[in-house]
Amino acid sequence: MKAGIRRTSASVILVAPNEGTSKxxxxxxxxxxxxxxxxxxxxxxxxxxxxxxxESVAWLQYFEEFGVPQKELRRLVLISNDRPAILAPQGTGCYDRFFKNTIIWSREITLRLNAIRECFEEVGVLLCRSHEDLKDFGPVASLQNVPNLKSWQQRVHNKPSEFLTLCRELKVVPDLWGLHEWSAWTSPGFMRKGYETVFFMAFVNSQPNLLAEPSEVKETLWSTPIEFLRMTKLGEIWLLPPQIYELSRLMGVKTYTSLLDFAVKRSALGTTMFVPVTYECEGRMVFVLPGDDFYVPEPHLVREIISFPGTLEEFKSRSKQIHRYTSEGSVFNVELNFTPPNNHLKPLKFLQERQKL
Incomplete structure (x- = not known):
């Protein structure tokens, strides 16, 4: 089967304290x-x-003009031999050149720019820092008010390069330091078209006012991880597996402060790309992930669904290390029985967590 097209993207998991509580x-x-x-x-x-x-070099020039110290950009870059391709430096050369006028870019920066721009385009939330905010490169993201928000949102939506124009106009820079590397996912190989996506987590001190971009967004929702999963089970919303997986592991973190502390520390440990390898067991689909006994050394080369000659129960009985998800109607069941890669959170089963409440 011909290799599928994978388009690069980035998302923001935006976290705010629940109104009326500090917990x-x-x-x-x-x-x-x-x-x-x-x-x-x-x-x-x-x-x-x-x-x-x-990926415009104009961004690097703007950071320099704005007075952003090079060391604050460099500390966003993780140097490791096992960085996934989506987060590897682009072009030829080395990390040491990423702040110069060159086409060589650090993806830790460009994907953060991508995520911040898209957040503004879709819901009107501008995660940027002013000169005053640059006095402290803290872990909580800064929010900026935008005069003529609807007009600017449409300008950036229609022409992404206008995002830099907006930042110049407001005298702010995208808050790269408020985005913490969280996870990375690729669409299953059997899909002809799909995405490679890095998820960042950003924390704000209060829920910002939102402006949904009508051509892309039908409704905005603020809720808890377990409530989103409940809505999925009831058929009120429909989630793809990456969103279900991320919500499943967030169920175990109960407070804003503990999640912030965890996200900041964990982001320095890197990311393992989750490339699901798909098996079929008598009509049931199983998607295995890194560390599972049925995972393969080069998952990106698996372009077809692998047929397993047996039931779902037989498939599970042949595995000691389990890291996978299976479909049960409109809800995916996530399983992981060992320490997650990169010291990450272990996903919880929705029904088990409901019983504790």
Whole structure:
């Protein structure tokens, strides 16, 4: 089978304290418009495709003009031999050149620009820092008010390079330091077209006012991880596996502060690309992930669904290390029985967590 097309994208898991309490938190998700959704009520975190404007050298020049210290950009870059391709430096050369006038870019920066721009385009939230905010490169993202928000949102939506124009106009820079590397996913190999997506997590001090871009967004939703999963089970929203997986592992973190602390520390440990390898067991689909006994050394080369000669139960009985998800109607069941890669959170089963409440 011919290799499928994988388009590069980035998303933001935006976290805000629950109104009226200092303990728990809510996440922002949005329902895709009927013209852009894969199915009715498809619900996602804000995000979208990487644009050439996100990789413009003009951004690096602007950071320098604005007075952003090079060391603050460099500390966003993780140097490791096992970085996934989506987060590897682009072009030829080395990381040491990424702040110069060159086409060589650090993806840790361009994908953050991508995610911040898309968040503004889709819901009108501008995660940027002013000169005053640059006095402290803290982990909580800064929010900026935008005069003539609707007009600017449409300008950036229609022409992504206008995002730099907006930043110049408001005298702000995208808050790269408020985005914490969280995870990375690739669409299953049997899909002819798909995405490679990096998820970043960003924390704000309060829920910002939203302006949904009508051609892309039907509805915005603030809720808890377990409530989003409940809505999925009831058929009120429809989630793809990456969103279900991320919500499943967030169920175990109960407070805003503990999630912020975890996200900041974990982001320095890198990311393992989750490339699902798909098996069929008597009509049931199983998607195995890194570390599973049925995972393969080069998952990106697997372009077809692998047939397993047995039941789902037999497939599971032949595995000691389990890291996979299976479909049960409209809900995916996530299983992981060992320490997650990159010291990440272990996903919880929705029904088990409901019984604790």
């Amino acid at each position: 728990d938190y809510k996440l922002l998700m949005l329902k895709r418009s009927d013209t852009t959704a894969v199915v009715l009520n498809q619900t996602v975190f804000p995000g979208g495709l990487l644009d050439e404007a996100d």
